[in-house]
Amino acid sequence: MAGFRLPKTGTVEVAPSILAADFADLAGEIAQVEAAGVKMIHLDVMDGHFVPNITIGPPVIAKLRKHSKSVFDTHLMITEPERYAKAFIEAGSNHLTFHVEVAERPVELIEYIHGMGASCGVCLNPETDADAIKDVAGLCDMVLVMTVHPGFGAQKFIDSAAQKCRRIRELVGPDVRVEVDGGINPETCPVAVSYGADTLVAGNAIFSKPDRARAIEDIRAACK
Ligand code: DX5
Numbered sequence: 365m366a367g368f369r370l371p372k373t374g375t376v377e378v379a380p381s382i383l384a385a386d387f388a389d390l391a392g393e394i395a396q397v398e399a400a401g402v403k404m405i406h407l408d409v410m411d412g413h414f415v416p417n418i419t420i421g422p423p424v425i426a427k428l429r430k431h432s433k434s435v436f437d438t439h440l441m442i443t444e445p446e447r448y449a450k451a452f453i454e455a456g457s458n459h460l461t462f463h464v465e466v467a468e469r470p471v472e473l474i475e476y477i478h479g480m481g482a483s484c485g486v487c488l489n490p491e492t493d494a495d496a497i498k499d500v501a502g503l504c505d506m507v508l509v510m511t512v513h514p515g516f517g518a519q520k521f522i523d524s525a526a527q528k529c530r531r532i533r534e535l536v537g538p539d540v541r542v543e544v545d546g547g548i549n550p551e552t553c554p555v556a557v558s559y560g561a562d563t564l565v566a567g568n569a570i571f572s573k574p575d576r577a578r579a580i581e582d583i584r585a586a587c588k
């Protein structure tokens with residue numbers, strides 16, 4: 365599947381995480397945030413092993429694909445990402461992020477994902493050193509810095525984790541997106557951007573608000 369690419373760097377993009385959306389009406393929730401002009405939808409995949417929570421898999425993504433033209437930014441919080449990457453791309457994911465903590469052969473996995481026509485990136489947990497991505501920095505289209513411990517929404521932003529964006533930015537250069545995920549809201553997003561992030565995942569800060577367009581605009585405005 366694959367298809368559309370990540371937006372070029374040079375702009376700050378908000379990627380709503382549907383983890384905080386109404387799972388009984390995901391297509392409607394996505395339509396609301398797309399009306400506010402977002403280009404990426406963040407899809408959180410959890411397996412109950414890598415993280416103590418379970419969410420969605422390829423069948424749900426395949427159904428959502430029919431309702432959206434946004435980039436599907438799929439965050440794999442799973443063990444054995446190499447085993448499932450193909451299924452997530454066939455379901456319609458345009459970008460796959462896997463965790464450096466569990467990838468046995470990250471270089472090969474990125475090449476494999478690129479070979480299937482999707483873009484690719486790696487993710488670091490709050491306690492993982494930024495230099496853990498050194499070997500793959502030149503291959504990533506985006507690097508995801510967790511600013512909470514993965515597994516659940518609505519947690520508090522960890523500033524020390526966000527500060528790793530500075531080192532990640534040095535490692536990847538200006539043309540690769542640096543994404544932050546967890547506890548992002550109008551108060552924390554300017555801090556993350558000041559550290560070098562340009563892609564802001566937000567779940568509760570958008571979907572817990574009745575007016576999603578306004579919530580997205582509040583995040584964008586806070587980063588200007
Ligand atoms: C957490 C997920 C996040 C989550 C963020 O493990 O990876 O994408 O949805 O939620 P908020 O924005 O509510 O912290």
Ligand code: ZN
Pocket residue numbers: 381406407408439545565
């Ligand atoms: Zn996520």
